[in-house]
Amino acid sequence: MADELDLYPKTGRFLEGRLRDAMSEEEKATVESLVEETAEFESPEVILERGVLCNRSTMLIEGFVLRTINSGEKRYVVGVQVPGDFVDLHAFALKRLDHNLVTIGKAKVGFTTHDRIKDVMSDNPHLARLLWFSTLLDAAIHREWIMKLEQLRAPKRVAHVFCEIWQRLDFVGLGRDGGIDTPLIQQDLAEMCGTTAIHMNRALSQLREEGLADFRRGRIDVPDRKRLEKYATFDSTYLYGEGVLGMRGELSLSTP
Amino acid sequence: MADELDLYPKTGRFLEGRLRDAMSEEEKATVESLVEETAEFESPEVILERGVLCNRSTMLIEGFVLRTINSGEKRYVVGVQVPGDFVDLHAFALKRLDHNLVTIGKAKVGFTTHDRIKDVMSDNPHLARLLWFSTLLDAAIHREWIMKLEQLRAPKRVAHVFCEIWQRLDFVGLGRDGGIDTPLIQQDLAEMCGTTAIHMNRALSQLREEGLADFRRGRIDVPDRKRLEKYATFDSTYLYGEGVLGMRGELSLSTP
DNA sequence: CGTTCCCTTGAGTAGTTTCAATACTTGTGG
DNA sequence: CCACAAGTATTGAAACTACTCAAGGGAACG
Numbered sequence: 001m002a003d004e005l006d007l008y009p010k011t012g013r014f015l016e017g018r019l020r021d022a023m024s025e026e027e028k029a030t031v032e033s034l035v036e037e038t039a040e041f042e043s044p045e046v047i048l049e050r051g052v053l054c055n056r057s058t059m060l061i062e063g064f065v066l067r068t069i070n071s072g073e074k075r076y077v078v079g080v081q082v083p084g085d086f087v088d089l090h091a092f093a094l095k096r097l098d099h100n101l102v103t104i105g106k107a108k109v110g111f112t113t114h115d116r117i118k119d120v121m122s123d124n125p126h127l128a129r130l131l132w133f134s135t136l137l138d139a140a141i142h143r144e145w146i147m148k149l150e151q152l153r154a155p156k157r158v159a160h161v162f163c164e165i166w167q168r169l170d171f172v173g174l175g176r177d178g179g180i181d182t183p184l185i186q187q188d189l190a191e192m193c194g195t196t197a198i199h200m201n202r203a204l205s206q207l208r209e210e211g212l213a214d215f216r217r218g219r220i221d222v223p224d225r226k227r228l229e230k231y232a233t234f235d236s237t238y239l240y241g242e243g244v245l246g247m248r249g250e251l252s253l254s255t256p
Numbered sequence: 257m258a259d260e261l262d263l264y265p266k267t268g269r270f271l272e273g274r275l276r277d278a279m280s281e282e283e284k285a286t287v288e289s290l291v292e293e294t295a296e297f298e299s300p301e302v303i304l305e306r307g308v309l310c311n312r313s314t315m316l317i318e319g320f321v322l323r324t325i326n327s328g329e330k331r332y333v334v335g336v337q338v339p340g341d342f343v344d345l346h347a348f349a350l351k352r353l354d355h356n357l358v359t360i361g362k363a364k365v366g367f368t369t370h371d372r373i374k375d376v377m378s379d380n381p382h383l384a385r386l387l388w389f390s391t392l393l394d395a396a397i398h399r400e401w402i403m404k405l406e407q408l409r410a411p412k413r414v415a416h417v418f419c420e421i422w423q424r425l426d427f428v429g430l431g432r433d434g435g436i437d438t439p440l441i442q443q444d445l446a447e448m449c450g451t452t453a454i455h456m457n458r459a460l461s462q463l464r465e466e467g468l469a470d471f472r473r474g475r476i477d478v479p480d481r482k483r484l485e486k487y488a489t490f491d492s493t494y495l496y497g498e499g500v501l502g503m504r505g506e507l508s509l510s511t512p
Numbered sequence: 513c514g515t516t517c518c519c520t521t522g523a524g525t526a527g528t529t530t531c532a533a534t535a536c537t538t539g540t541g542g
Numbered sequence: 543c544c545a546c547a548a549g550t551a552t553t554g555a556a557a558c559t560a561c562t563c564a565a566g567g568g569a570a571c572g
Contacts, residue, residue, distance in 0.1 A: 051493070069403045071489060078402040093389040098396045098494040121384060125377040132388050133349040135395070140354045142398035146334040147325045149405040150450030153527065185550065194406030199528055201552060217537080217550080233327060237307070238354040409559065441518065455560055457520060473518075473569080 008032040010061055010110045013084025017171025018137065018240055019130060027127045030120065035059050035110035047101040047109065048088055055114045057092055060085045063107025064183050068100045068191070077191040079142065080165065084172040090135045092117050105183025105218075137240055144238045149194055152233070154203040157193040159232035162213055162220055167236050179213075179221040186215070264288040266317055266366045269340025273427025274393065274496055275386055283383045286376065291315050291366035303357040303365065304344055311370045313348055316341045319363025320439050324356045324447070333447040335398065336421065340428040346391045348373050361439025361474075393496055400494045405450055408489070410459040413449040415488035418469055418476055423492050435469075435477040442471070 004012035004020075011032045014020065023031070038061065041047075047058055047065065065087050067079035078099060081087045091097055092114050103109075121128045141164070148160050165182065169175050190200035207213045212228050214221040222228050260268035260276075267288045270276065279287070294317065297303070303314055303321065321343050323335035334355060337343045347353055348370050359365075377384045397420070404416050421438065425431045446456035463469045468484050470477040478484050 067399065069399065071403065071407055071491075074407070076403045076406045078399040078406075090392045090395065093385055093392050094396070094496070098496075099399055118381070121381040125374070125384075128377060128381075128384065129349055132391070135388070136346045136349050136391060139346065139391070139395040139398060140350070142395060142402060143323065143325065143334040143355055145402050146398060146405065147327065147332045149402065150332045150334075150447070151327055151330070187550080191406070196529060197550090198530085198552085202528095205552080235327075240350065240354075443518085452561060453518095454520085454562085458560090461520080 004028075010035045010038065011059055011084075013061075013172040014059065014086060015130065015134060016084055016173065017242055019133060019242075021242070023127070023130060027124065027130075030124065030127060034112040034116050034120070036112065038108060038110045041103040041107045041109070043103075043105070045103050047103060048091070048097060050098060050100050051096050053096055054088075054091050056111045057089045057114065057117065058087050058101070059110040059112065060087050061108040061110055064104050065107060065109075066102050066104055066188065068102055069098070070100070075191055076194075077188060078145070079138065080161075080192065082165065082168050082172065083174060085138075086131070086134050089117075089131060090138070104188065140238050140240065154193055154195045154199055155206045156232050157195075158189050158200065158203055158215075159207060159213060159228055160234055161189065161192055162215075162222070163229050163232050163234035163236075164239070166220075166222075166225070167234075167239055167241070171239075171241060178223075179219065182218045182220065184218050189215075260284075266291045266294065267315055267340075269317075269428040270315065270342060271386065271390060272340055272429065273498055275389060275498075277498070279383070279386060283380065283386075286380065286383060290368040290372050290376070292368065294364060294366045297359040297363045297365070299359075299361070301359050303359060304347070304353060306354060306356050307352050309352055310344075310347050312367045313345045313370065313373065314343050314357070315366040315368065316343050317364040317366055320360050321363060321365075322358050322360055322444065324358055325354070326356070331447055332450075333444060335394065335401070336417075336448065338421065338424050338428065339430060341394075342387070342390050345373075345387060346394070360444065396494050396496065410449055410451045410455055411462045412488050413451075414445050414456065414459055414471075415463060415469060415484055416490055417445065417448055418471075418478070419485050419488050419490035419492075420495070422476075422478075422481070423490075423495055423497070427495070427497060434479075435475065438474045438476065440474050445471075 004016065006012075008028055008031070011028070011034070014031060015023070041063070048054060050069070060081050060083055062083050065081040065085070066077050067081070069076050069078055087109075088097060088101055117131070120131070144164075148157060152160060162180070166175060166180050169180055186200050186204065187197045189204075190197040193200065195203070204215045207215070211223055212231055260272065262268075264284055264287070267284070267290070270287060271279070297319070304310060306325070316337050316339055318339050321337040321341070322333050323337070325332050325334055343365075344353060344357055373387070376387070400420075404413060408416060418436070422431060422436050425436055442456050442460065443453045445460075446453040449456065451459070460471045463471070467479055468487055484490075
């Protein structure tokens with residue numbers, strides 16, 4: 001993992017833990033070369049706004065990004081992205097997004113033009129398929145969010161969010177024993193779970209009282225991960241991690 | 257529209273109202289040729305089950321299909337598809353789906369092998385991009401569902417579902433004045449909106465009392481469409497209809 | 513003409529929102 | 543170093559929304 005970041009400092013986390021092994025070194029180099037310019041953000045800033053025409057896409061290198069939609073004075077979070085995510089690759093085909101991309105906390109991103117992606121589409125169908133795959137991962141996560149919003153109440157919803165982010169950070173080597181560190185605040189969690197910040201606070205208190213998870217200003221400590229996952233009915237298959245759905249055998253070209 | 261179905265009986269509705277105009281006649285013919293075998297279903301049947309390895313994709317020709325996820329004895333609906341939708345095109349890149357595809361009512365579908373799609377990926381980058389686009393439409397719809405689950409209560413949720421399905425049926429020429437006809441039952445609507453069937457029934461009663469929409473065994477009558485859309489805070493831009501986000505000018509190759 | 517599926521209604525309980533008020537934390541300037 | 547401000551987190555009480563359990567009504571199909 002450290003090797004990947006040495007070799008590919010800007011895109012070394014892309015699809016790590018998922019289908020990165022299906023990429024040849026040449027393809028990894030191609031992806032790395034796609035990202036020309038980088039930018040760093042402090043505190044909440046809008047990377048890309050809903051409806052704005054756009055001809056480049058963004059690789060998240062460090063930090064967190066939220067997908068948000070505003071409606072009637074309020075903001076709703078419809079997705080969260082972690083390092084290694086090609087956060088608006090779908091803008092290549094959509095041209096204008098239906099949602100906003102906003103950073104929270106410090107973040108570092110890289111940009112690539114759609115012209116360069118277009119070249120990849122023409123020259124390397126295998127890599128094109130992997131790029132497509134990465135956008136479909138987001139869709140799979142969206143579906144799980146829908147399901148969990150339908151199924152769970154606030155305490156389990158936020159517990160599920162914790163489990164998902166932890167697993168995704170694990171994929172890219174950013175996990176930590178006993179929990180995770182995020183730039184999230186309770187208001188963000190509320191907007192992800194479709195509740196008010198006040199109710200989210202009570203939900204978090206409940207998780208704390210029951211010894212499931214302790215959220216304190218972005219730092220999430222979990223005494224017993226398995227227990228939290230069971231509580232949240234978290235099943236990671238929808239994240240298409242290596243081996244989970246037999247993905248590795250399907251698209252893999254080379255073994256590490 | 258009728259012309260499209262005469263020329264392309266199995267895929268004439270694909271991307272109709274969205275980017276179908278961006279396809280050349282040759283590309284439309286290519287898509288039509290992708291679908292070799294067709295099948296018809298009566299009443300609820302599973303087209304594709306979560307986790308099952310699969311090497312073909314499904315075009316919905318007639319009828320409705322639900323995307324469902326089962327968890328703890330219950331079923332949750334995370335998406336609905338209408339004629340013209342390439343319902344599991346994403347299985348081409350994912351290989352196994354994270355959800356089930358089930359028909360409701362009568363449905364007719366066409367199948368295409370992933371080998372054939374692979375050829376398109378290599379031979380026609382422009383068409384590949386349109387196929388990609390169509391899977392991203394689903395993701396955009398997922399995001400709107402998340403947002404509406406977070407934002408709205410049961411009566412407005414189901415009103416929003418009505419508005420969306422109506423708009424999507426309009427795209428493919430299946431709208432009707434004063435409402436729509438679907439094979440949906442109240443239980444399905446409940447599973448889409450994350451409520452119980454009993455509560456959905458009360459929500460529907462409320463819409464009926466307020467003269468917003470009258471749901472009766474799949475038939476939905478709406479006295480005033482604009483009023484319903486306003487009530488549900490329905491904004492169709494996320495469906496990427498022609499012209500709405502200036503799509504037509506962006507990817508279009510020919511004008512009709 | 514009865515079974516089955518679908519829809520409807522009532523009453524009590526649990527979960528969530530709103531409004532209002534109070535603390536804690538962090539960073540900034542005096 | 544302290545005081546203050548801004549952002550973040552916490553608590554209480556009343557009103558609303560949704561769920562569960564239980565029972566009954568209606569339409570379609572054989």
